[in-house]
Structures are given as structure tokens and as C-alpha cells.
Amino acid sequence: MVQASQCAPEGGARTPVGTVTVVDPHPLNWLYITWNTMEEPVRTDERGNIVGAAMEDSHWEDATLVVKVREGVRFQDGELLTAHSIKRAFDEVQKWKAPHPPGTYLNFHPDTRAHCPDDYTIRFDFPEPDGLALAKFRGFHIPSTRFWEEEGFGYRKLGTGEGHW
Amino acid sequence: MVLEANTDHWNRERGPRLERVVYRNDIPHAEALDKVCNTEGEIDLVSEVSPEEAQKVEDSRYAHLVSIDALRVVSGLINRNAGFMDDVRVRKALNLAVDRDRMINEVFKGYAHPVAAMAPPYSGGAPEGVEPYPHDPAEAGRLLSEAGWPEGRALRLATTSDVEAVARRMAGDFRDSLGIEVEIVEIPDEDLIPAQKALVEKNLPLPFDVLAHAWFDLAAGYPPAVIHREYFHSAGAFRAGPPLEEFEELMGRSVVETDGQKLGELGKQIDRLVHDEALNVFLCCPMALVAVNNEVKFTGHAATLELAETEVGEGHWSRRNND
Numbered sequence: 001m002v003q004a005s006q007c008a009p010e011g012g013a014r015t016p017v018g019t020v021t022v023v024d025p026h027p028l029n030w031l032y033i034t035w036n037t038m039e040e041p042v043r044t045d046e047r048g049n050i051v052g053a054a055m056e057d058s059h060w061e062d063a064t065l066v067v068k069v070r071e072g073v074r075f076q077d078g079e080l081l082t083a084h085s086i087k088r089a090f091d092e093v094q095k096w097k098a099p100h101p102p103g104t105y106l107n108f109h110p111d112t113r114a115h116c117p118d119d120y121t122i123r124f125d126f127p128e129p130d131g132l133a134l135a136k137f138r139g140f141h142i143p144s145t146r147f148w149e150e151e152g153f154g155y156r157k158l159g160t161g162e163g164h165w
Numbered sequence: 166m167v168l169e170a171n172t173d174h175w176n177r178e179r180g181p182r183l184e185r186v187v188y189r190n191d192i193p194h195a196e197a198l199d200k201v202c203n204t205e206g207e208i209d210l211v212s213e214v215s216p217e218e219a220q221k222v223e224d225s226r227y228a229h230l231v232s233i234d235a236l237r238v239v240s241g242l243i244n245r246n247a248g249f250m251d252d253v254r255v256r257k258a259l260n261l262a263v264d265r266d267r268m269i270n271e272v273f274k275g276y277a278h279p280v281a282a283m284a285p286p287y288s289g290g291a292p293e294g295v296e297p298y299p300h301d302p303a304e305a306g307r308l309l310s311e312a313g314w315p316e317g318r319a320l321r322l323a324t325t326s327d328v329e330a331v332a333r334r335m336a337g338d339f340r341d342s343l344g345i346e347v348e349i350v351e352i353p354d355e356d357l358i359p360a361q362k363a364l365v366e367k368n369l370p371l372p373f374d375v376l377a378h379a380w381f382d383l384a385a386g387y388p389p390a391v392i393h394r395e396y397f398h399s400a401g402a403f404r405a406g407p408p409l410e411e412f413e414e415l416m417g418r419s420v421v422e423t424d425g426q427k428l429g430e431l432g433k434q435i436d437r438l439v440h441d442e443a444l445n446v447f448l449c450c451p452m453a454l455v456a457v458n459n460e461v462k463f464t465g466h467a468a469t470l471e472l473a474e475t476e477v478g479e480g481h482w483s484r485r486n487n488d
Contacts, residue, residue, distance in 0.1 A: 048467030
């Protein structure tokens with residue numbers, strides 16, 4: 001048996017090779033596939049700690065969370081990920097009362113507003129500081145414009161994003 | 166479903182290291198496990214291997230077992246609205262009645278960690294110096310008697326099929342340690358959704374004293390966001406009992422705390438409170454077990470089935486077939 005933490009650490013650029021075939025019967029397999037394919041401001045490392053992904057850095061200014069967006073991130077279709085991509089995703093998720101299947105604890109306060117002072121900075125103005133904002137970023141999926149225009153989270157098929165984010 | 170590598174991904178050091186990932190979630194679990202253990206070229210990775218199946222993977226010449234500390238927790242959810250269950254002496258008696266080591270060895274075949282409250286011990290959210298309740302039948306019996314548990318009153322222990330073995334082991338300990346009768350209430354799979362609705366919607370009275378229950382976290386560092394909140398907060402989906410003033414106050418401070426270190430300390434205070442009040446029957450944190458083809462280097466992640474760092478060796482079927 002191998003303990004997961006003993007496996008290869010992150011590091012070492014390489015050309016992708018090979019195919020693996022996976023059977024994952026976990027009830028959250030849909031979420032794991034989402035995390036394997038979409039961008040989020042943060043991700044979790046091997047031990048589950050939250051680390052930056054599309055978000056390079058962040059800090060609080062009173063009740064405002066200021067996020068520095070990583071430069072040079074491209075979606076699968078070639079579009080550049082910017083602060084505006086994150087604002088678009090934020091505006092989309094805020095439309096719904098219960099967008100996340102795991103629960104409404106991932107919701108941002110409905111009165112939160114986002115704006116982009118430049119292409120790689122986004123400011124989230126919360127009604128009061130949100131200590132769990134970075135954890136909520138884990139469920140905050142950032143797709144390209146094409147995703148929103150062609151699919152959305154069930155928008156085209158089901159006409160709603162409730163429970164499908 | 167087929168995932169193809171985004172070779173333009175910004176994090177080149179991390180991955181992707183595979184050209185392609187094929188999900189075959191239409192294959193039944195037992196068949197998939199047979200294929201990964203006994204063949205190569207069909208299935209490379211099967212998640213959610215049960216403890217009973219682990220030895221089969223260990224004995225395989227084609228696959229190996231990867232165990233992951235996966236931020237999962239199994240407990241007995243106590244219905245504090247039921248008679249006597251609002252008494253902390255009864256709840257402590259139930260905790261002292263359980264032999265966690267035996268449960269981990271017999272039910273989980275060793276693939277689990279004992280837990281003092283609800284924060285997994287490796288999550289960064291467990292308070293220092295708080296140990297799991299010991300197996301102490303004498304003290305458990307004394308507390309139950311002191312609380313006035315009536316002669317002949319059976320404890321109603323409910324379970325779903327996924328944790329039935331946990332419930333049966335717990336019931337054995339309650340009977341042996343406390344000398345009480347335990348009535349096991351099995352919730353059939355077809356009744357699961359109505360039962361979940363009854364719990365979440367707080368349709369009282371719930372038909373159990375204790376419910377064997379499994380849950381998980383989506384990130385380490387602050388378990389109350391996803392675990393303690395759901396079980397004990399006034400807005401928690403699984404709360405079965407009145408809100409606790411001290412718990413509400415600590416959670417209220419947490420949600421506006423933007424200093425990560427202070428947030429972590431608040432989380433530990435919450436876990437200590439939950440332990441001291443014995444709000445659940447604290448059992449263990451099962452590992453996630455994954456069967457992996459020997460030519461696949463899989464990096465397990467605590468909170469997801471992540472494949473970005475996974476790679477295959479030169480002897481893997483997909484590379485041999487390309488030669």
C-alpha cells in the first residue's frame with residue numbers, strides 16, 4: 001500500500017503522454033471532473049489546503065476582498081482568463097438562490113458586488129467581511145465566454161442554474 | 166467521458182502529464198475492480214475501494230492500493246430532541262461505550278483514524294490535547310445510571326446501507342458496555358430521500374436516538390465550515406436538537422474573521438466545545454482507498470479525485486500501444 005503523501009510531489013514540466021481509464025463511483029464524481037477541467041480562483045493541494053490557482057494573491061481592505069488575478073492563464077479554447085472572466089462568473093452565480101449542490105454555505109452574500117479596476121484585479125465588496133470567502137472560491141468555477149454562450153450550468157438544457165453549479 | 170490535456174495550461178510544472186483521461190463510470194464497481202486487479206489495458210484506476218476489497222488489490226499483480234486521508238468523518242448523529250439525549254451524561258456514556266480501535270480494525274480493516282470530535286486529526290482543525298473518548302464501560306454505565314436511563318428503554322439506532330456495519334458494531338458496544346437493548350432501524354435505499362428530507366427539514370420527531378452517519382469536508386484548515394456547521398449550527402442541514410448558544414457565538418465570530426490564523430483557532434475552539442458536550446458519538450475518519458494500475462503514478466488528493474499530477478510509466482499499455 002502507498003500512502004498518498006508519499007507519491008510524486010508537484011514539479012517538473014513535461015509533455016503529456018498516455019491515457020488512463022478511470023471508474024469513479026463517488027457521488028461527487030461530477031464535481032471532481034469539474035475541478036479537473038475548469039479554472040477556480042483557488043484549488044486544494046494534496047493535503048486539502050487551499051492554495052492560489054487563477055488567484056495569485058488576495059488581501060482584505062475592511063469588507064472588500066481584493067484579488068490579484070494570475071496573468072497568462074488561458075482557457076482550453078485559447079481565451080485569456082482575466083479579472084473580467086471572474087466577474088462574469090460571479091455575476092452568473094449570484095443569479096441563483098441555491099446554485100451549489102453541496103449546499104448554500106458556498107453562496108456569497110446576495111448584496112456582494114464585484115468590479116474590476118483593471119484587467120488583473122477584481123474587488124469584491126461584501127456587506128461585512130466574509131471569513132469563508134477563500135473557501136467559497138473553491139466552488140467558484142471560472143469558464144471561458146464560450147461556455148456561458150453555448151452551455152452555462154444547465155442553462156441551455158434546463159433553463160436554470162439552480163443546483164447545477 | 167474523455168478529458169484531453171490542455172497543453173497551454175499555465176501551471177506547466179504541475180501538469181497535465183497525461184494526454185487523455187477516460188471516465189468509464191458506467192461500469193459497475195465490482196467489475197471495474199476485477200479489471201484493474203486482473204488485467205491491464207482496460208481500467209487503470211478505481212476509486213471508493215471498500216476496506217473488505219482492499220486485500221484483493223494488495224494481492225493483485227497488476228494494481229496497488231493507494232490510501233488517502235480524505236477529510237471524511239463517520240459518527241453517530243445524536244438526536245438531542247429525543248428523550249434523555251439532551252443530557253450530556255447520556256451522550257458521554259455513549260461515547261465511552263464505543264471501542265474505537267475495535268471498530269477501526271473490524272469494520273475499516275485499519276483504514277481509518279480515531280477522532281476526538283468532528284475535525285479529522287490531520288485536517289489542521291483538531292485542537293491540541295483533546296483525545297478520543299476512551300473505551301470505559303464502567304464509567305459509561307455509571308453516567309447512564311446517574312442520568313436515570315429507564316430500565317427496559319431501548320436505544321433506537323438508525324442506519325443507511327452505506328454505514329450499516331458501523332451501526333452494527335456501535336450497537337454491539339452499546340449493548341455490551343451499557344447493558345441496554347438497542348433497536349436497529351434500517352433505512353432502505355428506496356426511502357433514503359424522504360428520510361434525508363425529514364432530517365433536513367426538521368420534521369419532528371425523528372424516529373431515532375442515534376443515526377450512523379458519514380460526511381466529508383471539501384478543504385482542510387477550518388472543518389466547521391462544512392462539518393460542524395451542518396451538524397450543530399442553527400442553519401445546519403443535519404442539526405437534530407436545539408441550537409447551542411456558545412456554538413452559535415463561536416460560529417458568528419468565525420464567519421467574519423478574515424485572519425486565517427485566528428479563524429483556525431476559532432475552529433479548534435468549536436471542535437473542543439463539540440467534544441466536551443459530546444454532541445455526536447465520535448467514531449473515526451475513514452481513508453479513501455484507490456486501486457491503481459502498477460504503471461500509473463497517481464497522486465492522491467485529500468478533497469478530490471485530482472489527476473493533474475498523475476502520469477504513466479513507459480511500460481503502461483497506452484504508451485506501449487503507441488510505440
